[in-house]
Amino acid sequence: MSKPDKGMNVPEDLLYTEDHEWIRVVDDKNGICGITDHAQNALGDIVFVEFLSNIVHSKIERRETVAVVESPKAASDVYSPAAGTIQTVNRKVEDTPELINQDPYGEGWLFKIEIAGKSSLENLLKPSEYLKLIKEG
């Protein structure tokens, strides 16, 4: 398979949001989340990540803000793709935010969530649907 274009890497094993977050559902209950390759490419150099204070162990709704990522020119909210309880956040990206640019689906992950229920994964986009979204802008 050829390498995807800049900002167009959409792995097959994840689910996506219209707001350019991804979630890897590990088992029925737990997920790992971050922002997509498209999002990191659109933001440019990520120089700062801030998680909301006391976010770990707090219950959140789908599309509630978990973190803010900033590039030199702009700040952007990161929402939770699903309802649930935040288990942990990736403290490593606070010191090395460029990990999100370098490896958005790996070392640049942002938070882990215990998913409230299977129904809260409804409405997420399949890889083909997300690819269509970013291709059509």
Added chain:
Amino acid sequence: MKHTPLYSAHIKAGAKMVEFAGYEMPVQYTSIIDEHIAVRTAAGLFDVSHMGEITVKGPEAKNFLSQLIPTTMSKLETGKGMYTLFCYEEGGVIDDLFIFQAGDEHYFLVVNASTAEKDFNWMKQHLMDGVTIDNISDDTAKIDLQGPASKDVMKKIFNPDSIDKLERFRFYYDRFGGSAIMISATGYTGEWGYELFINNGKAEELWNSIISEGTFYGVKAAGLGCRDTLRLESCYSLYGHEISDSINPVEAGLSWLISSDADYIGKSELLRLKNSGAEKEQIAVKLVDRGIPREQCKVVSKDNNIGYVTSGAYSPNIKNGIALCLVKKGAVSTGDSVEIIIRDRGYKGEVVKKPFYKFHG
């Protein structure tokens, strides 16, 4: 949306394009930080053809301009340029601009893109006999080459003696591809550099020539994103942010531009402000906590709201957030702590001496 003559070159180079002042402009080619560092250590090439150019000619040209600006025209002579302002009677700023004197009866003005039309109308409104003004913005390309390597690159393309002799704020006319080109030793980055003005038709050839000669020296195409972080480190004002129709030059720390004896528009208010002081002043803040202040964020000192951020960004040089702020005069001084409110939380910062980055040339 309008395009500069270099639009297709930017697309070919993979630039990320954004709307700015009605133009589709490159905000970055690879990375704002990489481009910023290239300008500080080698050189960056900017397309700023969206900016406005207005010529002022005729026996009364000098007299005409001296009625529009607070800065003394005696700073100018043929071959020299200076930074100045157009102000309203009430002291607010219409625009900041550069005036180059091309001859005794010939001046070349460089104005902001978003205000070019407003400036030209303002000039038309105050036009006098013996002066003709011409808005040549749509025919003129402006390319800036900025950074410590810029002189070496320029000498490869233009008359090396002329480039060697060119002092800061001076300009001369050279030839490129059979066309006249105006070259000034000026810029908006805090680095030694040049601004090049040429007819649209030659813009792409010039751009390509600088890139090809410059690659050896580390020259990179640089977008408007790093232009903003560079100028902010240098504490240069950006119209609509540090200065505007409601922020006067004294508040913005530009009192030094008020120096003319002529009867210019806004004189009595600007002199009053200069002599008895404005209610607000500009300060520079370097964050101590990690964070990035943004425009409109509140500035707090000892639990009092003292003002707001006019421009904020991440400084690749300092590796943290920096900001220019407009605050109540005398509320804080250099070395004091302030808090900047970002997303409802206070971030500790320190008031520092301007600029964040000293002119390097």
